[in-house]
Amino acid sequence: MRIRPLVALSVAALSAVLLAGCAGSAPQSTPTASETGAASDLCAVAVPEGDVAASVSVSGEVGELPTVEFEAPLEFTSAERVVAVEGDGTQIADGDYVTYALAVYDAATGEQLQAGGFDGEPIPPQPITIGSGPDAYFGCATEGSRLVVATPESQSGGALVYVIDVLEVTPADAWCAATEPGDVFPTVEYSADGIPTITIPEGEAPEGVQLEVLEEGDGATVEPGDTVTVNYTGVKWSDGSVFDSSYERGEPAQFSTTGVVAGFQRALEGQTVGSKILVSMSPTCGYGEAGSSEHELAGETLVFALEIVEVTEQ
Structure with a gap:
């Protein structure tokens, strides 16, 4: 072997x-x-x-x-x-x-x-x-x-x-399970063009995955392993800076729910097409704690505003 x-x-x-x-x-x-x-x-x-x-x-x-x-x-x-x-x-x-x-x-x-x-x-x-x-x-x-x-x-x-x-x-199925937001949680506003701007509150970032459904869609439900098309903006809790945005690139991203970090996976599975979601994830549910990974986002609590555009069953 x-x-x-x-x-x-x-x-x-x-x-x-x-x-x-x-x-x-x-x-x-x-x-x-x-x-x-x-x-x-x-x-x-x-x-x-x-x-x-x-x-x-x-x-x-x-x-x-x-x-x-x-x-x-x-x-x-x-x-x-x-x-x-x-x-x-x-x-x-x-x-x-x-x-x-x-x-x-x-x-x-x-x-x-x-x-x-x-x-x-x-x-x-x-x-x-x-x-x-x-x-x-x-x-x-x-x-x-x-x-x-x-x-x-x-x-x-x-x-x-x-x-x-x-x-x-x-x-x-219990790892990084999503919970409702606590008292300290980000907010998001959408422009007339539908572009989200995330505001990080004062206070300590929460542990685990916290999720708020901003708008519930009426489309198909995302199941584990499905391929989803998603628009999203991601910011760092530490300074509020945008580190990635499909909106800025001008086209949504497509990937399998099991091909993303745990926190993002939890934000997708069980939700419906058309839904808008705000989710925060601590480092263990993202790219790992500082020093545990060479990824540039290691040690960061991440916040995403995302919209599920389409889903394809596995």
Whole structure:
């Protein structure tokens, strides 16, 4: 089994928020959810158990930096995995978001190379989806589990040992679920030409996704995975500046609901064609916390005024 090293997926201080996007287009992301939601699929893609991984001694409480001992150098030619501690929490299903801690060791010397997420400062949640890479490490582990994964030498680096603590599992359909606006929420005004101008209020930006339906359309309902045509303007909560606008480009954008960041996805699914919506999303539901992603909007709470123009069923 060939798997991508998790270190390569955990750049920027071990953060693994797998978000991507490009300026001047819709707020795109790698898909973050599957329609199957089947834990059994993740069980099947997990790295198999092996004696080398089992030989690694790991002690300490889950969530705290472990004490790891093994007889170096470890010699093996294929990836191995064991569940050192089996948690009794929720089992990871395809598309679920996992908050975790990670320590990485050199299999040749036993030296600790990286560590993050322990002692109350977890790495930002990551979606675990079939074929994503991390699926082979996490498999269908349960919340509260401690995993040991050994990966052989490859073109990208030497042999490694990972200790991964599964701290929290959030079901895909509950991640960044939209709520009604709180007391502090932006406002929007439309020009005679239908161009929105968003005003950011004074006060701290809210967590999660908050959504207000400004005008409810009478068209078809947007379902998960549908392709939508949308007009939108996006601004930063921090300074109110516009960072992207289909109105300014003169034409709406088209994309799948599962191809955008979580907050934007929540703003679309379940709404009807013709609806105008104002939505705010904190960094975890957008492009990640500052330092967790190289995207220029990482760390920003984003606000969108959007109108659903058309929908095409998947």
